[in-house]
Amino acid sequence: MTETEAVLAAVRERVDPTAAERERLSTAAERLVERAEDALAARDLDADVVRVGSTARGTWVRGDRDIDVFVRFSPSLDREELETSGLAVGNAVLPDGHEEYAEHPYVKGEFEGYDVDLVPCYAVESARDIQSAVDRTPFHTEYLEVRLDDELAADVRLCKQFLKGIGAYGSDLKTEGFSGYLTELLVLEYGGFEALLEAAATEWHPPVTLDPEDHADASFDDPLVVIDPTDPERNVAAVVSAANVARLQHYARRFREDPRESYFFSSPREPLTAEAVREAFADRGTRALAVRFGDDSLLDLVEDQRYPQLRRSLDGLVRGLEKRGFEVLRAATWADETAVLFCELSVAELPGIERHRGPPVHVGEHAEGFYRKYADDADVYGPYIDGERYVVERERSVTSAAAFAEEELESVALGHAVERLVETGEYAVLADADVCVLAEEFGEELAAYFEPRP
Amino acid sequence: MTETEAVLAAVRERVDPTAAERERLSTAAERLVERAEDALAARDLDADVVRVGSTARGTWVRGDRDIDVFVRFSPSLDREELETSGLAVGNAVLPDGHEEYAEHPYVKGEFEGYDVDLVPCYAVESARDIQSAVDRTPFHTEYLEVRLDDELAADVRLCKQFLKGIGAYGSDLKTEGFSGYLTELLVLEYGGFEALLEAAATEWHPPVTLDPEDHADASFDDPLVVIDPTDPERNVAAVVSAANVARLQHYARRFREDPRESYFFSSPREPLTAEAVREAFADRGTRALAVRFGDDSLLDLVEDQRYPQLRRSLDGLVRGLEKRGFEVLRAATWADETAVLFCELSVAELPGIERHRGPPVHVGEHAEGFYRKYADDADVYGPYIDGERYVVERERSVTSAAAFAEEELESVALGHAVERLVETGEYAVLADADVCVLAEEFGEELAAYFEPRP
Secondary structure (H helix, E strand, O other): OOHHHHHHHHHHHHHOOOHHHHHHHHHHHHHHHHHHHHHHHHOOOOEEEEEEOHHHHOOOOOOOOEEEEEEEEOOOOOHHHHHHHHHHHHHHHOOOOEEEEOOOEEEEEEEOOEEEEEEEEEOOOOHHHOOOHHHHHHHHHHHHHOOOOHHHHHHHHHHHHHHHHOOOEOOOOOOOOEOHHHHHHHHHHHOOHHHHHHHHHHOOOOOEEEOOOOOOOOOOOOOEEEEEOOEEEEEOOOOOOHHHHHHHHHHHHHHHHOOOHHHHOOOOOOOOOHHHHHHHHHHHOOEEEEEEEOOHHHHOOOHHHHHHHHHHHHHHHHHHHHHOOOOEEEEEEEEOOOEEEEEEEOOOEOOOEEEEEEEEOOOHHHHHHHHHHHHOOOOOEEEEEEOOEEEEEEEOOOOEHHHHHHHOHHHOOOOHHHHHHHHOOOOEEEEHHHHHHHHHHHHHHHHHHHOOOO | OOHHHHHHHHHHHHHOOOHHHHHHHHHHHHHHHHHHHHHHHHOOOOEEEEEEOHHHHOOOOOOOOEEEEEEEEOOOOOHHHHHHHHHHHHHHHOOOOEEEEOOOEEEEEEEOOEEEEEEEEEOOOOHHHOOOHHHHHHHHHHHHHOOOOHHHHHHHHHHHHHHHHOOOEOOOOOOOOEOHHHHHHHHHHHOOHHHHHHHHHHOOOOOEEEOOOOOOOOOOOOOEEEEEOOEEEEEOOOOOOHHHHHHHHHHHHHHHHOOOHHHHOOOOOOOOOHHHHHHHHHHHOOEEEEEEEOOHHHHOOOHHHHHHHHHHHHHHHHHHHHHOOOOEEEEEEEEOOOEEEEEEEOOOEOOOEEEEEEEEOOOHHHHHHHHHHHHOOOOOEEEEEEOOEEEEEEEOOOOEHHHHHHHOHHHOOOOHHHHHHHHOOOOEEEEHHHHHHHHHHHHHHHHHHHOOOO
16 A cells, blocks of 8 residues: 555545444435425425435535435426425424525524535526526536546545645635535546646646536636536636635645645644734734724624625725835734734835826926926925926825824725725724734634744 | 016026127137147148137137137048147147047147137048047037027027026036037027927927938937937937936926026025934935945046946945835935935835745746745745745845845946945945935035925
């Protein structure tokens, strides 16, 4: 047995479901489907019941306890009927469950120890005809069921665990990583986990485009493009960030060079204390700036709404700072009980004046306008001529990064929920030593920040 | 009389040579030519004697005391014979003079109170056949003599004085301004001083190209191109900087808007004291850095060699500072008894670390090389992944602008004479309060620096 084989065998020992686990899950799932069918019959509803997701396809990782059951109604039903009937069946099957809402409502509940989603959808002809995003899911299961044999399913489990270990698993907008379905398609396309790693390590030059059914009917501007075999107009990997593609490439190379079980199981970071944060800034000689939000209007957003808003706001803050000459070394955003835009600065203070370049002297009215505007302004130096242009040195509106965050944050592009809070001043600016208090809430994030890994 | 006419009449009163002055100069110049002709005859040399320059063309400004006399030898003479004979005649005419060297030697001396250059050259057929740069000069005088009437000559004087007043007169490489010959051609081309101002104020969009004889036979990459009427391959305005073209445009507009005599006669600056320099920096909130050279190898250079070297060195210093993150607000170079590269900084100090962006992770060997180089380096943070790339944060080689000037000045592009001094460490770095000592030597330059005008 090679070293790689030994490591993969050891990982399999940890991620493959046990026979007893499979048996239990299979029995529970069958009973669930029966109950759903009975509920439909009792209400004289015309629909079929299908299992979807990783536990239906045999690709779940040991310990996952999710069973997804879809109830497919006729596409002729209107949306309201679908919702009413769907919830009726869901509540009958999962009497202790509760209703949730994605594109339309469904019932979530516990059944014999499993976390169950019972989701109504339309039984459309093909994934191209979907009326709601969830209509697509049964097609994925159909497609994979017949193609993933036990060996490939085992490799899918290895691959999911590897992506979890390197922090690239999950299509939520906080992670921007690989979804379960995408992982399955990649393993299927390359014929196994190791073949996928080989391709990622040695062949991928983003944009990487894969089209298993060779039927692409749209073009995409993403670093990884995997055309959905059930829908030629959809990129299954649309959410995967360039960083997560690079991360998979990086760790694929590391694993192939030195196979170790530890790549599959990341160890949590030791949270940093406030004192350690202070020391880290002292060692680096940099300046700190944080903008902190405590308002529920932002924090109650689901992660898939909150993180894009925070990232957009962080990007706006960084651009705003750099445009005004405050050089940002690195930035990050975190959210838990509060949300934080965190910037580490190389330059946090600037002089009272800044250079302001005017038009070339020869551009007639524009140049004259510039000259006249400043000629009698006692607060500016100049206008003088530099090369062919007028230049003045005028007062800077803010001379510190903290003052910018306090006074001019409204001027940058922010996420909507963030923008509202900034407009009403519902945020706090922390500078330098003050940011250490963030260690109470974001100790692990700060640990990862100051000891960054690929 | 319009306001403009009144102002121009008042300026003429100050710049037109008096009748007595003309008479005296004319007599002295005739005697000089005679003496030169006698000296040629006595040596049995075949050459003719011509007067050139502004006093020959009637375009000199009152008080100028330069008489230029050229002795034109046959082009068949070899260079050595030309020099020997030229100097012999020169020394005979100006027995108290001394030899100077431009492209070849000539004699400079005083004659009846005038400063005289007695220059040997070749009597070539046309300015295109010149064997030495000075051969061209008599053609300029020939060309202008017949075209500049008294009225135009008077306008040339106005124009020269205007250019002096705004600091744009002189083709030396410190000024990079308008030569006398160029001024004459411009006034001739536009038909007068006011017409030239009108064109500069309202029509010029550099590059501006004028070709009085419509015979250009080369192309030029200069903001102002005036093809020499005596040489289709030469731009008479080659030395004029973009700033001086812009300066003429700016002051042309000012004068047309509000004609004032003061534009023609700039008042000298009141030198700044060391204390005033300190206050200026305090007001502006900026940081100072100066590199000062006291070595004769640089200071003994003629200005036309020294200033290009200093400017090139200043440019190198500024680029070097900015490349390393030290933002330069403005910079200048001055020379007198010492030479100085002077920088005013917005950012003079930076943290101990800097961001260093590596290659995209997918570029195979290059990416692997970067990763390996830094993976086990305890002094860097990272490598981590940002977007598709590796990034590290590594130690900065210098954390202050002064340290850069002290330790890394060799790394930037410098003028040759400056480079030698930097290599051997023969320079001093002054930072912040220390630069105030420059006021002793460069008080006027510092006054102009802190109260800049177009």
